[in-house]
Amino acid sequence: MVLCCACCGLTAALLPGQPVAIYHHLFGDGRRGAEGMDDLSEKNRKEDRQDVNGANPDWGGGFGLSCADIRHIDASEIAEAVYKLCMKVTCVLPPENIAALERAMEEEKSPQGRQALARILENHRLAGELMQPACQDTGIAVVFIELGQDVHVCGGDLNQAIDEGVRRGYSEAYLRKSVVHDPLFGRVNTKDNTPAIVHLQMVPGCSLKITVVAKGGGAENMSGLAMLTPASGVEGVRNFVVDQVRKAGPNACPPVIVGVGVGGNFETVAFLAKKALIRPVGERNPNPKYAALEEELLREINGLGIGPQGFGGSVTALAVHIEAYPCHIASLPVAVNLNCHVAPHSTVIL
16 A cells, blocks of 8 residues: 655555554644644654554664655755865865875885875865866766755756756866767767766765765776676786776876775676775775775785876875675676876765
8 A cells, every 4th residue: 555645745655564653644643734744743753653663573664754854955055065066176185185195205115206296295285275176187077966865855956956066166166178968979068067977875864965076087087897707706806906007007197096896787886986986085995804905905006116197106096995785696896996196076965
């Protein structure tokens, strides 16, 4: 049986054994509309939550949220937030990235490598002070959205709001417009860096998290994906990751950040590699086995001798981040997404 709330469109399936109290949550004391919801006391809501959850202990959900509890975020707020992120994302490097570059200066053995790192650090200092891009390639806007399931976006379309924020941010900050309308025929520039690439994930709660990544083309072009067989194991993954960085050489503007996706399927593993890049630099995977593999890969990559900006040296990568997901018994997907040392991304929570 499916119930639908008349005031907000919330639908829910009534599972066998659940009490009629679910009507109370959807329609509020038997009355339709928001007025009935407002009359519900918190005490009654708690009691009904207990009734529903107690009726089917194996069911992980709950209908304790009324229409009155839904948080509304106007699309204009989202557009404004994306606009502000775009204005600063290519200018202000995350503090953990600066710290990683400073550590690299201490560890780098090559004089040419140290000189390159010194220039990189000076460039980032000036970019932050002058609020000018640290690199001429200000990227395509990749936007990660974590939308709380108790949030309703009102007053406009979510994707249009994101594109409006990108359009304003890239125009007013005079950032390079790097998006073409059709990838194969004509390749005409859209002239406002839209559309953005949007990854939307529903999460518990009543907040909306926005992360804007300005993904440049140089490092992106050095990325790769392989559908390995399970027999390839850890060694197969290790060889693919290291070989991908070796083939990239200086083209990804090292020192790089290496995002690695393992598992899922063809499209999921590429997303995992991309998502790994927005983890704070050097923050380890919570799984000890993957954390150890991250450290091993970082040592092996830095042993390639590519060095800062490809001039040779002992620091080719600042970090390796791995994200993993369950996969099919016949598959072992692996993807590598590289980011240059700029690694421009910024986050806000509404």
